[in-house]
Amino acid sequence: METNEPLVRVRNLKKHFPIRRGIVFERTVGIVQAVDGVSYDIYRGETLGLVGESGCGKSTIGRTMLGLYPPTAGSVNIAGIEVTTARGAQMRLLRRKAQMIFQDPFASLNPRWTVSAIVGEPLRIHNLEPDRQRRDERVKELLELVGLSGRHVNRFPHEFSGGQRQRIGIARALASNPDFIVCDEPIAALDVSIQAQVVNLLEDLQTQLGLTYLFIAHDLSMVRHICDRVAVMYLGGLVELAASDVLYEHPLHPYTQALLSAVPVADPKVARKRQRIVLQGDVPSPINPPPGCRFHTRCPIAQPHCAQVVPEWRQAQPDHWVACHEVEPKQGF
Amino acid sequence: MTTIEPPARIGLAGGDVEAPPLSPGQMAWRRFRRHKLAMANAVLLILLFVYSFGGAFVYSEAYANYNDTTKRLQPPSWEHPFGTDTIGRDILARTIYGGQISLLIGITAVLVQLVIGILIGALAGYYGGLLDSLLMRFTEAVLTIPGLFLLLIMAKYFTGKVPDITLLGRTYSGSVVVIVLIIGLTSWPRLARIVRAEFLALKENDFITAARATGTPNSQIIFRHILPNTVAPIVVTATLSVAGAIISEAYISFLGLGVQPPTATWGNMITGSTNYIEGAPWLWFFPGLLILLTVLSINFVGDGLRDALDPRSRPE
Amino acid sequence: MKQDPALLNVHDLQVRFHTPEGTIYAVNGISFHIAEGEAVAVVGESGSGKSVCMMSLLGLIPIPPGEIVSGTAVFLERDLLKLPEKELELVRGRDIGMIFQDPMTSLNPVLTLGRQLTEALVRHFNLTAEEARNRAIELLQLVGIPDAASRLGNYPHQFSGGMRQRVMIAMMLACNPKLLIADEPTTALDVTIQAQIVELVQEIRAKLRMSLIWITHDLGVVAGLADRVLVMYGGTIVEEADVESLYERPQHPYTLALLAALPRVHQRRQSRLKAIPGAPPHLILELTGCPFAPRCEFVRDRCWRERPLLQPVSPTQKTACFVNPHTGEERA
Ligand SMILES: Nc1ncnc2c1ncn2[C@@H]1O[C@H](COP(=O)(O)OP(=O)(O)O)[C@@H](O)[C@H]1O
Ligand SMILES: Nc1ncnc2c1ncn2[C@@H]1O[C@H](COP(=O)(O)OP(=O)(O)O)[C@@H](O)[C@H]1O
Ligand SMILES: [Mg+2]
Ligand SMILES: [Mg+2]
Numbered sequence: 001m002e003t004n005e006p007l008v009r010v011r012n013l014k015k016h017f018p019i020r021r022g023i024v025f026e027r028t029v030g031i032v033q034a035v036d037g038v039s040y041d042i043y044r045g046e047t048l049g050l051v052g053e054s055g056c057g058k059s060t061i062g063r064t065m066l067g068l069y070p071p072t073a074g075s076v077n078i079a080g081i082e083v084t085t086a087r088g089a090q091m092r093l094l095r096r097k098a099q100m101i102f103q104d105p106f107a108s109l110n111p112r113w114t115v116s117a118i119v120g121e122p123l124r125i126h127n128l129e130p131d132r133q134r135r136d137e138r139v140k141e142l143l144e145l146v147g148l149s150g151r152h153v154n155r156f157p158h159e160f161s162g163g164q165r166q167r168i169g170i171a172r173a174l175a176s177n178p179d180f181i182v183c184d185e186p187i188a189a190l191d192v193s194i195q196a197q198v199v200n201l202l203e204d205l206q207t208q209l210g211l212t213y214l215f216i217a218h219d220l221s222m223v224r225h226i227c228d229r230v231a232v233m234y235l236g237g238l239v240e241l242a243a244s245d246v247l248y249e250h251p252l253h254p255y256t257q258a259l260l261s262a263v264p265v266a267d268p269k270v271a272r273k274r275q276r277i278v279l280q281g282d283v284p285s286p287i288n289p290p291p292g293c294r295f296h297t298r299c300p301i302a303q304p305h306c307a308q309v310v311p312e313w314r315q316a317q318p319d320h321w322v323a324c325h326e327v328e329p330k331q332g333f
Numbered sequence: 334m335t336t337i338e339p340p341a342r343i344g345l346a347g348g349d350v351e352a353p354p355l356s357p358g359q360m361a362w363r364r365f366r367r368h369k370l371a372m373a374n375a376v377l378l379i380l381l382f383v384y385s386f387g388g389a390f391v392y393s394e395a396y397a398n399y400n401d402t403t404k405r406l407q408p409p410s411w412e413h414p415f416g417t418d419t420i421g422r423d424i425l426a427r428t429i430y431g432g433q434i435s436l437l438i439g440i441t442a443v444l445v446q447l448v449i450g451i452l453i454g455a456l457a458g459y460y461g462g463l464l465d466s467l468l469m470r471f472t473e474a475v476l477t478i479p480g481l482f483l484l485l486i487m488a489k490y491f492t493g494k495v496p497d498i499t500l501l502g503r504t505y506s507g508s509v510v511v512i513v514l515i516i517g518l519t520s521w522p523r524l525a526r527i528v529r530a531e532f533l534a535l536k537e538n539d540f541i542t543a544a545r546a547t548g549t550p551n552s553q554i555i556f557r558h559i560l561p562n563t564v565a566p567i568v569v570t571a572t573l574s575v576a577g578a579i580i581s582e583a584y585i586s587f588l589g590l591g592v593q594p595p596t597a598t599w600g601n602m603i604t605g606s607t608n609y610i611e612g613a614p615w616l617w618f619f620p621g622l623l624i625l626l627t628v629l630s631i632n633f634v635g636d637g638l639r640d641a642l643d644p645r646s647r648p649e
Numbered sequence: 650m651k652q653d654p655a656l657l658n659v660h661d662l663q664v665r666f667h668t669p670e671g672t673i674y675a676v677n678g679i680s681f682h683i684a685e686g687e688a689v690a691v692v693g694e695s696g697s698g699k700s701v702c703m704m705s706l707l708g709l710i711p712i713p714p715g716e717i718v719s720g721t722a723v724f725l726e727r728d729l730l731k732l733p734e735k736e737l738e739l740v741r742g743r744d745i746g747m748i749f750q751d752p753m754t755s756l757n758p759v760l761t762l763g764r765q766l767t768e769a770l771v772r773h774f775n776l777t778a779e780e781a782r783n784r785a786i787e788l789l790q791l792v793g794i795p796d797a798a799s800r801l802g803n804y805p806h807q808f809s810g811g812m813r814q815r816v817m818i819a820m821m822l823a824c825n826p827k828l829l830i831a832d833e834p835t836t837a838l839d840v841t842i843q844a845q846i847v848e849l850v851q852e853i854r855a856k857l858r859m860s861l862i863w864i865t866h867d868l869g870v871v872a873g874l875a876d877r878v879l880v881m882y883g884g885t886i887v888e889e890a891d892v893e894s895l896y897e898r899p900q901h902p903y904t905l906a907l908l909a910a911l912p913r914v915h916q917r918r919q920s921r922l923k924a925i926p927g928a929p930p931h932l933i934l935e936l937t938g939c940p941f942a943p944r945c946e947f948v949r950d951r952c953w954r955e956r957p958l959l960q961p962v963s964p965t966q967k968t969a970c971f972v973n974p975h976t977g978e979e980r981a
Contacts, residue, residue, distance in 0.1 A: 053839035066546055095548030108539035112561040112644060114357055122547045154356065156644035161928045172543065191694040192866055193944075196910035196924035203921070218839065221869070225912035225922065245917055262844035263914045264869030268892045270915060271873035278848055279841045281795075282809045 006041035007180060007212050008065070013038050013074035015057075015064045019287070030287045034060040036236040037074070039313060040321075042180070047206065047213040049227030049244065051220055051259070053283055057236045058216045062182040065214070066098050067091070079179055096126050099173040103185035105165035109157040115168055116153035119143065122176040142171040146201060163194035170201065174209070182214045187222065199226055220263045224248050232256045235294045236286055238313065241321040252316055252327045255295050293325065301326050357644065364641040371637020374630040381627055385432030397426035398595040406613050416615035419605065422595075428619050431597035435579050436627065438513055438598070442578035443571050445517025450524030451567065455555050457525070458532025469529070476522040481584065487515045488590035508592050512585060516578045524570050531563040565639045572635030576628035599624050655682040655723075656828060656860050657706075662720035664698075664705045667713060674932045675701040677884040677940075679720075680959070683828065688854065688861040690871040690892075693881030694929050699864045702881075703830050706730070707745060708737045724828075743773055746821030750833040752813040756805040762816060763801030769823050788819040792849060811842035818849065828860045835870065847874060868911060872896060880904050883930045883940025886959055890966040898975070900968035903941045939970070947972040949979065 015035040018028040035057045042048045050058050063069050065076050067083045076083040081094045099122075102108035109118055119139045122128070129135040140150030146167040157165055166186060173181055183202065187195040199222060205211060217223045223230055224244050231241040232255065240253040251257045258277040265271045279298045284290055290297050296306040303326065311323045366372060404421040407413055415424035457468040475483075488511065495507035535541070536559060544554050583600025585591035592598050599620040606616030640646045664676035676698045683689050691699050704710045706722045706729050722729040725744065729737065741747070749755055757765055766788065767781035776784065782801070789797035792815040800808075808816060814834055821829060831850065835843035847870065854861055863874055871878055871892065878895050880888040880903065888901040899905045909923040927944040939945070942952040949971060959969045962980070971979050 053841060063542070068542060068545055092548055095546065098546075100543060100546045102539040102543065104539055108543060110540045110558055110562070112642075113558075121544065121549065125547055125549050125553075156357075158645045163928055169543070172547075176547070191929055192868075193694055193907060193910065193925045194928065196922035197926070199912075200922055200924050220840070221912045221914035224914055225918055248914065259841060260914070262840040264840070264843070264867060264871075264873060265914060266869045266872050266908065266911050267896055267913075268872040274873075276844060276848070278844050282811055282842070283839075 005044050007044040007079055008042035008214070009075075009077040010041070010061075010065060011039045011075045013061065013064060013076060014072040015060050015069055016072045032286050033236050033289055034286060035064060036289070038233075038238045039074075040231055040238065040241055042212055042214060044179075044212055045206075045210055046228040047215050047226055049223040049230035050214060050216045050233060051218060051223050051230060052233035054218065055283065055286070056233045057286070058233060059184050061233075062100065062184050062214060062216055066100060066182060067094065092126065096122070096176040097178050098180045098182070099176065099178040101166075101169055101173050101181060101183045101186045103188050105162045105169065105189060106157075108169050109165055111157055114154050114156055115139075115143070118157070118168060119153075119171045119175055122172065126176055128176060138175070139171075142175055143168075145174065145205070146171045147197075161194075162190050163197060166190060166198055167201065170198075170205070174205065177209075178211070180212045180214075182216070184216045185218065186215075188217065188219065195222065202226070220260065232259065235283060235289055237294060237323065238321070239295065239323050243319065246320060252320065252322045253295075253324050254299050254301050254326070258300070293323070360644070361641045364646060365637050368637035368640055370633050371640075374633035375637070377626060378630040378634055381432070381623065381630065382436065384623075385429055385436055388426075388429030389433070392423070392426035392429060394430055396423065397430045397597060398422065406609070406616075408613070409615055415619045416613070418602075418616055419609070424602070424615065424619055427597040427602060428599065428623055431599045431602055431620060432623060434509055434592060434596065435582065435599040435624070438509065438516065438582050439575040439579040439627065441513045442516035442520070442581075443574045445513065446521045446524055446574055446578075447567070447571055449517065450521035450570075451528050451560070453521065454525035454528025455532055455560065458529035459536055459551070459555050459559065461533075465529075468525075472522045472525050475519070476526075483519050484515055484581065484585055485588065485590060487518070488512075488585055491515070509596075512582050512591055515585070516581050520574055520577065520581075524567070524574075527566050527570055528563060531566060532559055535559045535562050561642075564642050568635045568639045568642075572632045575631045576624075579624055579627065656685045656687075656725070657683045658721075658723045659706065660721045660723075662702060662705065662722065663718040664701050664710065665716050665718055667716065671933050672935075674935055675715075675884055676705065677932075677936050679881075679884075679886055681879055681886060681889065683860050683862060685827075686858050686860055687877065688863065688875045690875035690878045691862060691864045691881060692866065692868060692871055692878055694866055696929060696932070697881040698884040698932070699881055700832055703747075703832060703862065703864065707741050707747065707830075708732075708734065709741075742769070743824045744826055745828045745830060746824060746826035747830045747832065748814065748817045748821055748834045750836050752810075752817040753805060755817060756813065756820075758805055761802050761804055762808075766801070766820055766823060769820060773824050784823070785819075788822055789816070791822065791853070792816070792819045793845075794819070811838055811845060814838065814842075814846055815849065818846075818853070822853065822857075825857065826859065828862065829854070830862045830864070832864045833866070834863075836865070836867075843870070850874075868907065880907075883936065884932055885936070885940060885956075885969065887941065887970070888966070888968045889959060890968075894963065894966045898966075900962050900966055900974070901941075901970050902945045902947050902972065902974045905974045906944075906946075947974055947977060 013035060014037050017032040017034055019030040019032060021027060021029045038061065040048070050061065052058055060069065064071050065083065067086065071084050078094060078098050081090050083094060086094055116136060116139050119142055120135050123135050123138060129138050136153065139153055143150050143152065148164060148167050157168065160168065186202070187198050190198060202213070203226065206213065215223065215227055227244050229242065230244045230247045232239050232253065234255050240247065240251065240256045247256065248260060251260055258279045261274065261277045265274065277300060281298055284297055290307070292307045292309055293299070293311050296302040299306065306325055309325065311325050313321060313323045316322045316327050399422060401421040404417050405419060407417040409416045413423050413425065415428065418424055418427070453468050453472060457465040491511040491514070495510045497507050498510060541554060541558060544558055579600060582591055582598055583604055586598060586601035586604055592601060602620040603617045606613070609616050659682065660680045662676055662679045666673040666675055679702055693699050701710060705715070705717055717730060720730060724740070729740065732740065763782065763785060766785040767778065770776050770781040770784055771778070785801060786797045789800065794800060794812065794815055805813060835846050838846065850861070851874070853859070865871060875892050877889070877891050879886050880901065882903050888895070888899065888904050890900070895904065896908065899908055906923070906925045910925055912922060925944055930940050936956060938953040938955060939957050942948050945952065951971060957969045957971050959967045961967045973980055
């Protein structure tokens, strides 16, 4: 399924949010370093998972990648388009080729619009089906593609359940025939028995349409299931990236290890035997992140130099990236 | 027909009932129609318009301004059903012609308020940052100047500078236009602040991010996505403002700066009756009743409109 | 496990809400018991009636619109559902502790933490201010809040989500209750913080021999935490089992389907998840059959007409289903 050609290339991406105070004369009283220098590729046809605790900057990465926030530094290239500098026709092409699916099925659909207007919006904006009737036909097709009835076009979002609304959001994202979709926690707000439906749908659509996903989540079991490779994020930076089975079976970074050991396992036998690494304390604030390695304040294996030197983002093993001083590269590599 | 109890016995979320064959507009109309009070008041509002504009076919404007000093302050009678005023003019005829002006002032002043208030509130709320700071400081400045004071200055300044206009075969003195502009130009700040607050909250919704990710232009995001979600507070503010505008006109007229005599308005008819509140109650009762009916009916219609435009409210 | 005397015994609890949209049949005849020192998990999707069930025991649902149609809940030989409000308040403060998903709703935002903690201690145990303060510091240390003495002066918003949940646990512990009801206390927290809280509750429970009812929608959390599990669906208990049997051999089609739909973090990628079709029920009609019937792959004609009751299928397991999902045959 995956080739070696990156569809998306992110280099040293930074997004800082200034915190402003004051009414007429605003001054900056602090800076949230929401994303602070991340680099990775996403290959055509693959699903890259992005996991980390809430507030670590996952959504900010997704939005900055799509040019919805101007980046503070770095570059993002999607299918040959340089997102950070794209204008005019290039930007319009990007808006068609890259789309987004959201977490909250209630906030992500305009409550005053009918399903037909919502799903038809990308078609209208990009003038893909200028004819009104053809557009309605296409909307029906899209709804059926995501498992809803085409008869529902005149309904409003509030008439649907959470899972159905999420399908409407997916239909909208598919309308402009995108290559790349950022899925920002698309199942986190759904009932347990509905999550599998939506995940299966996303997988089917990927096979059918050759889509590439960035799948943001905090449910690590689902990430393992759906993703080819997984990136782990902590406080604005990536700490590890590897093929999912490698990451789950041989995590290198102490944060990844702790995160995986904290995942509840739906099997009492495994759960009892498991050795848990319970991290102490809370995630520090991204306003004044710790110097050196950002994880050193909670790290079980931290050394004195971890508090001073920022670890380099490197391949500890082929295609296994990690940012940690204490992880040795494999012999001979 | 089958022995199986239909599954509908267990209500399913978003049940697969047949899609309603109605368009959103039809649904809105249906919701409005079921709102009994709003429907009744819509009819009343139409009657008030018919009264003011249709009445002109029964009584001429000259008759409304004709004064017969021998018939001053007559109580209601067959000849003058609403009585006569201090200089012997027929009050019924004057409420008809006064109504034309009061209704026009009330509605157009609110339209001016809506245009400015929505524009400024939307731009400030949506774009934020420096533009927001500037627009909001300006709004607050307008808000802190006492409204009446501003009205008076503007009334003094504009009077005589705006030519008369002719509409539907009737000539309106320039002062009517001035009043409309003045009221419109002074009443928008409250609406602007309400609209801005709504925009600030609504623009954080994911459906706005989705629209931006699709490349929807800002103008469409503002007017098609966000604005329809703010109708409830806008309708409430606007309907209350119609009453305010009609009454503001009365204030200005009272101070002698509004619509000039002999042209009647409901407002100046009431202010002209202040010395006869007990002696000749018909002087203020009829224009007062008409203002009250207009204000109430507009508020109820606004209420119905707000529900009708909300797809979430049920057509029950 | 069975010999332990029951601390709480709930029988045929039915709760409804009368709303403008119609009656909501939130809890439809639930019976269960908790033994002393036992940890029971209540698992179900949102809207399955978990919270309403527990809250109605403590008199915490608004009446109206709520109505407790029937049921008894015997706790220490007294029926909670018949206790006058005054006495129920005492039970809530002293014998049964509760923690919720959003601790902010149960902490007063304008009072310092110290004030809220000591007030409870002074009220329930007649301690002096000085004693209460020392006890409060002790409790905060017990739940792992660093620098406890100086944090007594802080307001709730100055704590992170995980810290607030610890504070809630400390407040609850202040009264040394016999039973702790935790309503999705970790749902809003990250997995690493969830692990901390779960560990903390386990520790405290072992130390104080407290019974525990842990409400959650996450079958994962349950496995490492509970002795026994109640699975709820559509306002009913569809399965009750000790934790090993439940995961090894679920006896209700819903539990079976739910476990099958779950991806496993310690297993390599399977081909496809086995999704459950349809959506959970709106409880707007009185149940005439099995609430899971519309989504069940083993559904029979009688499932629509007749409500299956919770029946034992083994010494450790009960299920409310006419069909054995492993054989596909109707149960005797
Ligand atoms: N628009 C914004 N302005 C200021 N700060 C923001 C903004 N968006 C996100 N942040 C901050 O950036 C950090 C990362 O947020 P986010 O990307 O939403 O995290 P995640 O999606 O991983 O939960 C958080 O500390 C958040 O408060
Ligand atoms: N105060 C209330 N008024 C009306 N309905 C309620 C109220 N509280 C709960 N419900 C309804 O009762 C049902 C069960 O709710 P709940 O016990 O909160 O579910 P859970 O905790 O399992 O997510 C839901 O359908 C919910 O809408
Ligand atoms: Mg996020
Ligand atoms: Mg609940």
